[in-house]
Amino acid sequence: MAKKRLPSPEHADTLSLNALRSLVTGLLERSQQAEARLAKLEAHNIQLREENAALRLDNTRLKLENQLLRDEIARLKNLPPRPPFRASGMDKATDSMLGDKQLSKKKPRGPKLDVKRVSRQEILRINAPAGSRFKGYKSVYVRDLVLKAELVHYRRECWVTPDGKTVLAALPAGTIGGYGANLRRLCLMLHAQGQVTTARLTTLLNDIGLDISKRQIVRLLTRQLDGFVAEDAAVLHAGLVSSSYVTVDDTGARHSHNPCYATHIGGPNFTVFRTTKSKSRLNFLSLLRGGYQDYVLNDAAFEYLKERRADAAVTAGLRALEPQRSCNQVPFL
Known part of the structure; x- marks a missing residue:
């Protein structure tokens, strides 16, 4: 069906009364048809959104089922199961020390803030024509890098x-x-x-x-890395003391052509990595101690033995043991 042609609204002043009525009626009909099409499109859009949400849910369910099947296959093959979480993205995090919120924001353009730390000032002169008037200086800050080899002669008293x-x-x-x-x-x-x-x-x-x-x-x-070792141990100790929670994980890693295990210990404000030849419980507890090797028999230790239902004779022997604190495992045993 061909569309009804309406009079042109550009010359509405010259149209007759019937032509004006026909124009208004046609515009109203087209407006109603456009609203009907818009309502139909909105309903179709809502339907598509619901179908998309259902597909997303099905996709997530299939991913979980796939992961469960992978874990079951790994268990049957005596292989370690793949962790269900994604990579932490530490490689990307090392590129910048800023948080995710700060990375998403663009750095505002403006004057540099390091102009107060000028290390050297030079006056650039020019041969001006005769009769010119001096109008001062125009400042330009240039950032540069100087790499220079020095051979210092120390004369020690x-x-x-x-x-x-x-x-x-x-x-x-x-x-x-x-x-x-x-x-x-x-x-x-x-x-x-x-x-x-x-x-x-x-x-x-x-x-x-x-x-x-x-x-x-x-x-x-x-060589002479004792300062870094002490700083690393201090970071672990401060993190364990101040963090409200601690996350740990380990994975296989070859070191010096030998099979080892890399253990990650972290929290909201610190991260520490340790590489050892064992992933036993005793090794993990020694890593959590952060370099401390002393053995202490206190109320918490005896309470733990009580909860584990240890032999009463062993507990009594430990209570009578002197001293109650040993510097390492050798004097304790």
């Missing part, structure tokens, strides 16, 4: 005490084998955070003008 002993002035803290602390910081940062190999580190430092070998770089990266 040497004294001989009245009893014949020689006393030397100490070198600056962090000096290892004739190389300073700043060089070691750069090597550690590029190797650990930037994933730069020792060969590329050697090439980079030699190009800058520093005479260093690959073997010496390996020494800087692997």
Whole structure:
């Protein structure tokens, strides 16, 4: 059926009364038809949304059933089941220290906030034409990086005490084998955070003008790490003390061509990784202790023995044991 052609509304002033009535009636009919089509489309949209929600629910149910079947197959094959949760995304988290909410927001554009930390100021002059008037300076802040190799000659004072002993002035803290602390910081940062190999580190430092070998770089990266070990232990202790909950997980990992286990211990504000050759309960408890090796027989220990229904003779022997605290396992046993 052909659509009824309506008079043009552009010349409504020249239309007759019947033509105006016909125009208004036609517009009303088209408006009612458009509303009917819109209502039909909205109903169809609601139906599609309900079907989409049902399909999503079915998809989730199928994923769970698939995971259960995978776990059952792994159990029958004596394999460890696959964890049902997704990857934590730690690789992405290491790219930035900001939270998810801050990452989603765009950084507002504006003036830099580091202009108060100017390290050097230079005045750039120009040969102005004769008769020109000086109007001051126009400031431009340029950010640059300076990598410079230094060979520092330390002259250490040497004294001989009245009893014949020689006393030397100490070198600056962090000096290892004739190389300073700043060089070691750069090597550690590029190797650990930037994933730069020792060969590329050697090439980079030699190009800058520093005479260093690959073997010496390996020494800087692997020797005298007691400070990092102490800091790592302090992070674990502070996290266990302050966190309201602790999450743990372990997975197989090869280390030095030997099968080992990597254990993750974390909370809302800390994360610690440990690699050991065992995943036993005693090994896990030793990791949770964070380096502490002492044995203590207190009320909590005897309450635990009571809950586990330990032999009364063993409990009485432990109560009579002196001292009640041992520095490690050897004197305790």
